[in-house]
Amino acid sequence: MAESNLIGQDIVSRDLVAKITGRAKYAEDYRAEGMLFTKLLLSPLPHARVVSIDLSAALAHPGVIAILTADEVPQDEFPFEPCLTNEPRYEGEPILAVAAVDEMTAADAIELIRIEFEPLPFAIDPLDSLRPGGPNATLMGNAYLGREVGEVKWEQSVFDAAGPDGMPMGPTEDEWEFGEGGVEAGFAKADVIVEEVIYSHSATHHPLESRTAMSYWQNGKLYIHCSVQSVAQSRRAIADRLGMPFEDVVFVSEFCGGGFGSKIRGSVTEIIPSLLSKKAGGRPVMMRVTRNEETAFGRARPGMQGWVKMGFRRDGRMTAMDLYLVQDTGSYARQGDTSTAADCASLIYTPETMRFRTVTVLTNTPPRAAQRGPGGAQGVPMLEPVVDRAARQLGMDRLEIRRVNGPTAATRFGRGNTQLTSCYAPEALSRGAEMFNWSERSARSGQRNGSKVTGVGLAFSTYYGGTSGWDGLLVIRPDGKLYIHQGVGNLGTHAVMDTARAAADVLGSDWEDCEVVWGSSSLHLPHSSTSSGSQTTHAHTRANHAVGMAMYGLLQELASLELGGSPSSYAVGNGRVYRIGSPGSGLTFAQAAQRAITRGGKFSGAVLPDDINEMTRNSATALAGQGLIAAAKDTYPHTARTYSFVATFAEVEVDVETGMHRVVEVTTVADCGTVVHPRSLAAQANAGVIQGMGFARSHKWSIDPTWGVHLTKRLEAAKPPTILDGPTQYHFAAVDLPDPQNPVGAKGIGEPPVGAGSGALLCAIEDALGGLYGSHTPMSPDKVLSIYENEGRVASGRLAIHV
């Protein structure tokens, strides 16, 4: 097998040229003959029932072609969202859609619709909903009890005991505990115990590209152009939503302007233009989603209100963690963020004992979804400042306390006593400390220069680093090129290109001789993972390595049949299969493709392995006869859980007269196994840190509690970070040691920088404020100033949500 030439090297991904020159077509850029536009009527109320709709004036409006209502669309049982509804559960939920010759006509028609709502009770704050007599977000109840929704109300005494700024802690629906004797035994062993109210706000994903979609029907097939994170998986999802076989969906999403977890398998609203198009006789319908709409029915990160208690021995070892979290899951599906937050906590601190309790509450606010680092990105910034508080009480260095508790390769962690495939967390912490010059900088903590106080912080973050068992699909065509088919998405991470290189490396191919095939189901793509949860790099270096090996074997076998000798007497590289020791002999890829077509059978794709997925089988079958075809499922061992680790260090200068702060320096080090693409990795890691820091300090989500109406719909008000908000210098390095269960050594890395960035910033601000801790995000200037002036108090209260 050839040596690795491509993995670990920078490349200019070919799709970048299209992006830079503006030739890349995003969903909104497509046009089709006779295309209509649609505008949506969104619910003005947070919870209501549509009593009557009079469409007559709108239908009579010149240029209006069709109107789609909730009665005409699939209405699955709760918690599955319909694309249009007559019982809106949040302000901004789509009620109906008007297709017209242009957007202005559609919008004017919507203003002509007479619609009457019956307002229903609504809940905005989970804690309010848990009070005796508090409002329920749905007619079925206010909280998840397993998969079902029921009513959960706590006794008034629970709230009385908590007081105004304390966390009320009633009975929870989900609970686990591990460690000998449980947390009580753990706390009994502790020399220092800290407890704190903790909080993490909800936040819209705000991908730059909204979830626009354009659809039309031709000869019974649905053509859809949309913006999704994952192509193969979204094609299935949209087919399921429409109740049709996925083979009849021609799915195009070559470029995606970001998703951050909000477009993993596309969106339920994407089927609106498909259904409208059907109603309009197959005419194409474009639904351009605006920023207002994206905030409404795009997705958001679940907020959490909670409490934590941690016990430490004098040497800094965590003997117990008791974590209690109320999750705001919004108006539909149950999210797992609080559970993941607990899992991540159990890994980054490996407490000897731990208890976790959670309850997931429904509110009449936009539906939640995974957002980059779901759970971890809330858990890390909530918990790291509390660990710092313990370190201060122990008189211990804050890096040291993380070293003492952090995982190693030998660690078994959490309630499942989980084993890791690899862990170079100690190396990441040490490397980061060295690059950042932690010992010198941390000595500057609290130094005051006029109104500016220096704060230094670090945060340690983790996330799942990959799945396995997906398929790869390769074609060597008579043009001599290696075609690497990829069903993952192209959401800006480069994974669609980078993971393809695992196959190219196995075959010793020049990158110039490879073509990555992606973005449209009409190009025949394999069954691939979703591009989410930091799994793609791991999953598809494995799948592409596996299919690369399969192709290698086919080439050897083909050469043996064509030229004699045993298959093992042949090797592959530089576009040939050749007799070992004689690189100029054998067959070129072009010749091999030609012979494969002639021979048929397993060489041409006519006969395929049994274990590949149906989607891969269909794609390979469609390609059969076009060259030498290899399809394979990743069956490499994956006997433990794969996690990546990130340590971020930050120095800030907090102005205690204004509450503003400046990030002086940020250093991030990742353990993500072998580095696949250095430049892209650094960009991803630093951008994750920016995103996390933005979440921690400015990215708002405000819903008026009296009216249930969202007030941060525009980017101007929601304030995600801009490129001008960060420091000018970011330092990044990777440990770059291989994970033994990935054939190229790689692990995923998309998620953990977010929690590391936000955690490091919050810890640094807390450090500058002499350990005063506000517990409330985003830590905007008003809060920093209030904490400084009022010894930790913030005006809204520590648990006020959606402020």
Add this chain to the structure above:
Amino acid sequence: MAIVHDVMPAYELFQPTDVESAITLLREHGDGARILGGGMDTWDWLKDRNKRITALVDLGGIPGLQDIKVTADGIEIGAMVPLSVVARNADVVNSYTVLARAAGRVASPQIRNQGTIGGNVNQDVRCWYYRSGWPCYRAGGNICYANTPQSLNREHAILDANRCVAVSPSDTAPALVALDAKMIVQTRRGVREINAADYFLGPATDIRRTTVLKHGEVLTSIRIPKTWSGAQFYFEKVADRKSWDFPLVNVASAIRMEGGSIADARIVVGAVAARPMRLRKVEDAIRGKAADEATAAVAGELAVRGAVPLRLNGYKVPLMRNLVKRAIRGQEA
């Protein structure tokens, strides 16, 4: 409140080439007509469908409105000069630095290229209830949604509230007031010159308008007299983000020192009331004093006297106090 947003309804666009024609058009089309400067405020309203118009009168094609002229007694800046041009104009930078700094801190680089100085001073308030089209006092209703026990009013007023608690969002307005600028307004009857300090209106005077500008009148330029040329200036804006943000509070000041003490001063604070607040009592109190920490402390305390915080904006009191202190010091700390 519109039921559908983000699509501008149809209207007639006029692009006059002189101010007189613009005024005639505004009169002819009555209340349905609106002036277009850079559009940074206007297009939001129109796209949201929360304000409806029949005619838009674009000032972009009128010669002269985009000029900056050095005059015998100062400088005159056309109302249509982009903020980025104001921020880097050498004469403004050298002699009226506070305005250059303020203009350079407005919103984002892109918005500063598109937005004009006239638009920045004439812009409507940003109260998110009002901007969302809720029928509040300022919109002609009889309630303030931002001032109830549960309202989200972190950004709102601590001074001079009167039914409405929205604040002036402008960064350049406090600087212009501090510079004793004159607003040149052309009307059907001729040209009026209005002191910047008198140009902006609080809700007690008129709850529907933020300036004295009446329908059919056009702000054509802003004259800055030499009075404060080369004085000690200070501008600072506190906001959630470094870029693309409105002020939580901003401060602009001009101080003339003589013999080690403050001969005269202008201290103006923005985003604490519906108009930029010139702090005359503070100015009086510091005249003749050294620009030292003691004076700054007195000024800071005096500045916030009478402030009435709402539920979530109590931080504006120490913030305004501290910014006024820094304006006296002439430096951050």
